[in-house]
Each structure stands twice: as structure tokens, then as C-alpha cells.
Amino acid sequence: MQLWKKNYLITFLLFLLVLNTGLFCLSQVLFQNDLERWMEMALMGEQRFAYAVSEFEDTSDINEQIKYICRGYYTGNARMTVLANGESIVNYVPADLKFSYSADIVTYSGRKYVLLHDTEEIQGKFYEIIYMEDISQVYKEQKERLAGLACVSLMLAAIIGTMLYITMKKIYKPVNHIAHELRNPLTVIQGYGQYVQMGNICGEDCFFAGQQIVKEARTLAERVDRLLIMGNLREGTIRCLEINADTLFQELKESYEGLETENDIISITGDPNLIKCLFQNLISNGKRAGERVKLTGKGKYITVWNDGKEIGEEELRYLNKNHRWPRETVKNNGFGIALCYDIIKLHRWKMSYASSREEGTTVTIQIME
Amino acid sequence: MAEILIVEDESGINELIRRTLTMTGHHCLQAYTGREGVQLAQDNGCRIDLVLLDINLPDMDGFQVIKEMRDLPVIYVTARDQVPDRVRGLNSGAEDYIVKPFAMEELIARVQVVLRRFHKEEKLFYLKDLQVNLEEHVVYRRGKEVVLTNREFRLLQALIVNKNIALSRSQLLDLAWGMDYFGDDRTVDVHIQRIRRKLGLEQQIKTIFKYGYRLEV
Numbered sequence A: 001m002q003l004w005k006k007n008y009l010i011t012f013l014l015f016l017l018v019l020n021t022g023l024f025c026l027s028q029v030l031f032q033n034d035l036e037r038w039m040e041m042a043l044m045g046e047q048r049f050a051y052a053v054s055e056f057e058d059t060s061d062i063n064e065q066i067k068y069i070c071r072g073y074y075t076g077n078a079r080m081t082v083l084a085n086g087e088s089i090v091n092y093v094p095a096d097l098k099f100s101y102s103a104d105i106v107t108y109s110g111r112k113y114v115l116l117h118d119t120e121e122i123q124g125k126f127y128e129i130i131y132m133e134d135i136s137q138v139y140k141e142q143k144e145r146l147a148g149l150a151c152v153s154l155m156l157a158a159i160i161g162t163m164l165y166i167t168m169k170k171i172y173k174p175v176n177h178i179a180h181e182l183r184n185p186l187t188v189i190q191g192y193g194q195y196v197q198m199g200n201i202c203g204e205d206c207f208f209a210g211q212q213i214v215k216e217a218r219t220l221a222e223r224v225d226r227l228l229i230m231g232n233l234r235e236g237t238i239r240c241l242e243i244n245a246d247t248l249f250q251e252l253k254e255s256y257e258g259l260e261t262e263n264d265i266i267s268i269t270g271d272p273n274l275i276k277c278l279f280q281n282l283i284s285n286g287k288r289a290g291e292r293v294k295l296t297g298k299g300k301y302i303t304v305w306n307d308g309k310e311i312g313e314e315e316l317r318y319l320n321k322n323h324r325w326p327r328e329t330v331k332n333n334g335f336g337i338a339l340c341y342d343i344i345k346l347h348r349w350k351m352s353y354a355s356s357r358e359e360g361t362t363v364t365i366q367i368m369e
Numbered sequence B: 001m002a003e004i005l006i007v008e009d010e011s012g013i014n015e016l017i018r019r020t021l022t023m024t025g026h027h028c029l030q031a032y033t034g035r036e037g038v039q040l041a042q043d044n045g046c047r048i049d050l051v052l053l054d055i056n057l058p059d060m061d062g063f064q065v066i067k068e069m070r071d072l073p074v075i076y077v078t079a080r081d082q083v084p085d086r087v088r089g090l091n092s093g094a095e096d097y098i099v100k101p102f103a104m105e106e107l108i109a110r111v112q113v114v115l116r117r118f119h120k121e122e123k124l125f126y127l128k129d130l131q132v133n134l135e136e137h138v139v140y141r142r143g144k145e146v147v148l149t150n151r152e153f154r155l156l157q158a159l160i161v162n163k164n165i166a167l168s169r170s171q172l173l174d175l176a177w178g179m180d181y182f183g184d185d186r187t188v189d190v191h192i193q194r195i196r197r198k199l200g201l202e203q204q205i206k207t208i209f210k211y212g213y214r215l216e217v
Helices: A003-054 A062-075 A136-198 A203-235 A245-255 A272-289 A313-320 A335-347 B011-023 B034-044 B062-067 B083-091 B104-117 B150-161 B169-177 B186-199
Strands: A078-084 A087-091 A103-108 A111-122 A125-134 A241-244 A260-263 A267-270 A293-298 A301-306 A350-356 A360-366 B003-007 B027-031 B050-053 B074-078 B096-099 B124-127 B130-133 B138-141 B144-146 B205-208 B212-215
Touching: A003 A062, A003 A078, A003 A103, A003 A111, A003 A125, A003 A136, A062 A078, A062 A087, A111 A136, A136 A203, A136 B011, A136 B104, A203 B011, A241 A245, A241 A272, A245 A260, A245 A267, A245 A272, A245 A293, A267 A272, A272 A293, A272 A301, A272 A335, A272 A360, A313 A350, A335 A350, B003 B011, B003 B034, B011 B027, B011 B104, B027 B034, B034 B050, B034 B062, B050 B062, B050 B104, B062 B074, B062 B083, B074 B083, B074 B104, B083 B096, B096 B104, B130 B150, B138 B186, B150 B169, B150 B186, B150 B212, B169 B186, B169 B212, B186 B205, B186 B212
Parallel strands: A260 A293, B003 B027, B003 B050, B050 B074, B074 B096
Antiparallel strands: A078 A087, A078 A125, A103 A111, A111 A125, A241 A267, A293 A301, A301 A360, A350 A360, B124 B130, B130 B138, B138 B144, B205 B212
């Protein structure tokens, strides 16, 4: 599996772990709060009963009154068993129910109940009260809450996962292109190094090999510089300096044999390294495409023209409008053009391509102040 | 000696491959674009034993070029190292797929494998008064058979296949004794001495200081 996909999976799984753990903890906290609230209500209910009994004035038929109150509780979904001095007065709590604490949560007939066990001395008698209230509602709400949070988790995972995937792919693609561009010079350097080291060669061959190694090392250095520039571009910050246009044109003319130049622009504002990289890319592409390349600076426009073959309509469309290159359209790796557009965008300039059989190909850059 | 067509647009790499294969006794034709490669293949088809083909060519990609070279064995030599590219390359009919950057000895070994598969490898080797039959594992010196042990022959064969290229002692150990053998590098020295003595190749099998040996032809 590609490294970036592995990284994506690890990051995504970590995110899922954190998200789901967080949501689960949240649901547990809310459930705990609900449960405590219900327990308090049950406790109040039980204590209300004990208080009511203690306030009876006429104690002659206290047992009947207790039964009456307990019936009321029963219709309100709470069951009670009341024993006075060991003698059963009311017995609504199932006899087979086992509990060991004064307050407990039990399951009976598939439903959840809070069970309270208390003893009260009321008017000289010891009353044992077992209070049982249905709290299935809390558990039902918890299940619904969990289902809701699971849906939220799935949605977030899908959205964040997709965004993460697209972002990481976008980052990986130029890295892949750069890696590809580095392999060729590395092959030459490694190959000629081994050729000198291991081959049965004469002095002339040795010299030739040395020349190739030096040339490709230079190419490698340029591409590494480009990689560093790309790194800066991704941070989105550029230096804004005033660059002497004539000096820039002269430097480019010296770097590219046969490059024609014509300039009436005095200065350009921008990042010197990025601007140089931009024109180097455009001129290199022009040289690859045709015999003659001309760099012209006039007013607010700089053009790079070459007399090469006409660029196809579809390719022109991609160059001018759609910067997402489908694999089949890309010549070499398309990395240089992407870099040019990144530089243009950062400077808030505009770039466009025009191409015809009669007039060749012209890249026009509109410089904004 | 095989006739190998190299189709690679990077002139540095193209020349490197040519020099490497020429050193080991092959003859190379060079093309820098897909169309040029196809043209050379069509003009010299019956002579060409193997094609080394880059995928990223300026005019057409390697996958299109291979379609025009149906009958020729092809090895892709490319910077595209992703699994889908390798699979596509092999499915398109290539015999092998080498990823850049590659070691010289790897290129030579893979070329040798494909030539052997198509029975185009060198069968007879001549040097001074020696005739080495690589197929029958027999060596003649001045018309008389020279008895070599199996190890000695395999060592000699490794030097012949990689002629003019220095091989390290550990490489020679792997080639002649196999990857499972965990012996001393001095074993190689002893066998080389024996080969030199038996075949009179004291001047031809050169010792490369602190490295290994090279057969110079």
C-alpha cells in the first residue's frame, strides 16, 4: 500500500477512536445524570410515603391507610412492600426479587427498576419499606441517544474522512511528481558512479562519466530547490521585493542559450526566487516544444513564446481553465505547470495560454501591482 | 552477443545503459522517442533480441510503443514505481520491469534472464586460447578440455556474463554458491586462484583492491 494511504488510514483511525471515545463518554455522562435524577425522584417518592405515614393522626386503621397510599403508588408505576414489625401490610414487590443493597437497580420481566430498602420508626412501630420504581424510560432514552450519536459519528467520519483523503492525495500528488523527477538524475549519478567504480574503462570514459555525474547533480540540485519552493508555496507566504526586470531578463538569457528577450518593464514586485522559478519553467517548456523561444516584457504583460507545435484544444482548455490534470493528458508529469499556477496565484497575477499552428504558443502573464 | 534496442528520452540514461551493455559484450541501438524506437524495431526487427523501453516518452508512452513491438521481448526501464504501473506494464506484455534508479548489475542480470528465456544468451565465449561452452559447461584450452569443478565453472560463468564489470566477493559468492551459502569471502579468492592457474587467465582476471574481481576482455 502507498505510504500516504497508510498515513491516511492511521490518521483516520485515530480520529475515529478519538471521536467515538468522546461521543461515548458524553453519552455515558448524560446517562449517569439521568439515572441520578431518577434515583433522586424515587428516593423522594419513598420518603414522601414515609412522611405521609408518620403524619397520620388516626392510627387505628393505619394499615388500611398504608394500603390505600400504596395502591396509589402502584397506579403511578411504583410498587411497594411494607412490613410493620415483621408483619406484611402491603406486598406489591415480587417476592422472588433478590437484592442486597439499600439502593439498587434490578431487572424484572425485562424491565429496569430502582429498588430502595428502608426502615422507619413511625409512631412506635418499625416499618420496613421496599420501594420499586420503573426506570426503563432512562434506558430507552440512552439507547436512542446512543443511536443518535452513532449516526452523528458516522456522518462526521464520512465527511472528515473524505476531506482528509482528498487533502492527503492533493499533498501526495506533487510529492509523487517530484519523486519521479528526482529518479532520473539519481539513476544517472548512481549508474555512472558504478560505471567508474566497477567498469573496465579508459580515461576518456572516466572523464565522460564524471561530466554526466556533475551535470545530473546540478539538475538534482535545481529540482530539490523547486521542492523547497513548493514547500514554501504551501505555506502561502511570499516575500514582496522590487525586482529589476532587465536584470531578471538578462539572467534568464544567460541561463538559456538562444533565448530572445525584449523588455520595457522597469520593475516587478514579488518573490525573486519564485518569479525566477516561474520563468525557468515556462522557458524550459518552450525550449522542449520548439526551436525559438522569446521572452517579452511590455507594460503590464510578460509573454513567453515558442514556435513549437500547436497545443491541442483539450490540452489548452486544461491549461487555461481546469488545472486538474487527468493522467492521460499529462505530458511528462505536469508538475511544472502546476507549480507555475501556484506561483501566479500567490502573486495574484493572471496567466493564460494561446496556441495556433501559424503563431506558435504564447503564455501571457498579467502582472498586478 | 545480443542486439539490444534502447528507447529512452533522457540522453544521460540512454548512454549509460548503452555503455553498460556494450561493456558486457552486447551491441546496442539507441532511440530517444517512441516513434524512433518503433521505426528502428521495424527496420531491424529480425536482428533485435531485446528492447529496453522507458514509459514516459515525449511523443507516446511506453504502453503504446510496446503494442507496435509485438514480437520483441521488452523490459520496461522506468521511474514509475507504483504497483498499478508495474502491473499494467507486465500485463501489457513486458518480460520484466526495472525501476529507476537501478544498479548496473541488476540491469545486466535482468537482461541476461530475458535473453536466456528466449534462448538468445551467449552460448560460446572465446578468450585467448580458451573456448567456454556456457550451455554444456565445458571449457577447452588449446583444443583440450580443462576440467573445472562445478563451483569453478559457475564462478567463471559469472565473470563471463559480467565481463568488464567488477564483481564483489560477496556477489561472486551468491552467484556461484547461491544465496543460502554463508561462507567466507576467502573461498572466492581460493577458487579464483585455481581458475587463473588452470586457464592461464592471470592477466585477464583482475583483482579489484578491497572489492573483488573483474574479467577484462
